[in-house]
Amino acid sequence: MTEAEFSGAMRVLAGLLEARTGQQLAANRMWRIETAMKPLLRAQNIANLEDLVSRLLSGDERHLLDAAVDAMLNNESSFFRDLSTFGMIERELLPHLAASGKQTVRIWCAGCSTGQEALSIAMLIRKYPEHWSGCRVQILATDISSSVIARARSGLYSQMEVQRGLGINDLLRWFEPAGDDWQASRDLLDLIDYRVDNLLEPLVPPFHYDLILCRNVLLYFSVELRRKVFDNLVSLAAADGHLILGAGETVMGQTDDFVASRDFRGSYERRIIHPAQMRTGSAGGLR
Numbered sequence: 001m002t003e004a005e006f007s008g009a010m011r012v013l014a015g016l017l018e019a020r021t022g023q024q025l026a027a028n029r030m031w032r033i034e035t036a037m038k039p040l041l042r043a044q045n046i047a048n049l050e051d052l053v054s055r056l057l058s059g060d061e062r063h064l065l066d067a068a069v070d071a072m073l074n075n076e077s078s079f080f081r082d083l084s085t086f087g088m089i090e091r092e093l094l095p096h097l098a099a100s101g102k103q104t105v106r107i108w109c110a111g112c113s114t115g116q117e118a119l120s121i122a123m124l125i126r127k128y129p130e131h132w133s134g135c136r137v138q139i140l141a142t143d144i145s146s147s148v149i150a151r152a153r154s155g156l157y158s159q160m161e162v163q164r165g166l167g168i169n170d171l172l173r174w175f176e177p178a179g180d181d182w183q184a185s186r187d188l189l190d191l192i193d194y195r196v197d198n199l200l201e202p203l204v205p206p207f208h209y210d211l212i213l214c215r216n217v218l219l220y221f222s223v224e225l226r227r228k229v230f231d232n233l234v235s236l237a238a239a240d241g242h243l244i245l246g247a248g249e250t251v252m253g254q255t256d257d258f259v260a261s262r263d264f265r266g267s268y269e270r271r272i273i274h275p276a277q278m279r280t281g282s283a284g285g286l287r
């Protein structure tokens with residue numbers, strides 16, 4: 001399908017996706033709309049994309065709109081996605097946070113999809129109970145899609161999903177067979193608070209998070225909306241907080257509020273504003 005062949009209905013749907021979530025569908029992903037919508041059209045007995053769009057534009061079918069937007073989101077995820085990043089988190093960043101002297105360490109997985117990322121962090125915490133004595137850990141995991149949050153809360157993963165990134169030892173230690181699927185242990189799930197939330201207008205508890213993972217989410221945002229999300233993230237990050245993006249993502253050219261960490265490779269830290277900069281205003285504003 002060429003760009004000229006995308007139907008008006010496809011363009012309207014892509015527009016709804018962007019308006020609701022910030023996600024832009026590049027021309028080479030527009031062709032997916034038709035396939036992505038097939039289950040919804042079938043379930044709702046709707047003949048084609050044009051009929052779907054006219055029902056959506058009639059404006060009073062909130063559930064249908066949510067389901068259509070949900071169907072277009074890319075929810076790709078896996079356990080310990082990017083081994084080098086999770087190796088650094090395990091060996092360096094989590095021990096550093098555990099030794100920080102804070103009573104509660106707060107971690108936020110923003111755009112968590114079906115929960116593999118939050119569970120990967122939870123496994124790395126539960127693996128070293130000796131690091132965390134005297135320190136509470138809370139993992140908040142949010143996503144704009146209510147269907148992925150429902151799946152994440154269930155803690156159920158297919159054989160195919162657990163094969164992606166989970167070693168056999170971790171599988172047997174933290175999951176139990178449940179029919180054809182695998183059930184994550186209560187011990188892991190109890191660490192995680194899953195919530196539906198939009199990164200463009202976050203309503204998450206206004207704590208200062210010590211570690212924020214926002215991975216493979218901002219890739220398809222426009223430059224303006226990406227900046228808006230970075231503003232939201234920095235306002236919710238602890239002064240000594242860390243940010244980790246996906247392997248192909250960077251803050252460079254997007255925000256001045258985070259800088260590459262010298263100590264924790266692959267992570268970003270909040271930029272420290274020196275008092276002299278505050279006086280001259282050269283830091284570009286205070287937070």
Ligand SMILES: C[S@@+](CC[C@H](N)C(=O)[O-])C[C@H]1O[C@@H](n2cnc3c(N)ncnc32)[C@H](O)[C@@H]1O
Nearest residue numbers: 021073075076077111113143144198199215216
């Ligand atoms: C490709 S998945 C990445 C999942 C996980 N972070 C990882 O790297 O494996 C991107 C997730 O971001 C979510 N998302 C997209 N736009 C969002 C928004 N505006 N607010 C919150 N979540 C959003 C999608 O629903 C999807 O589940």
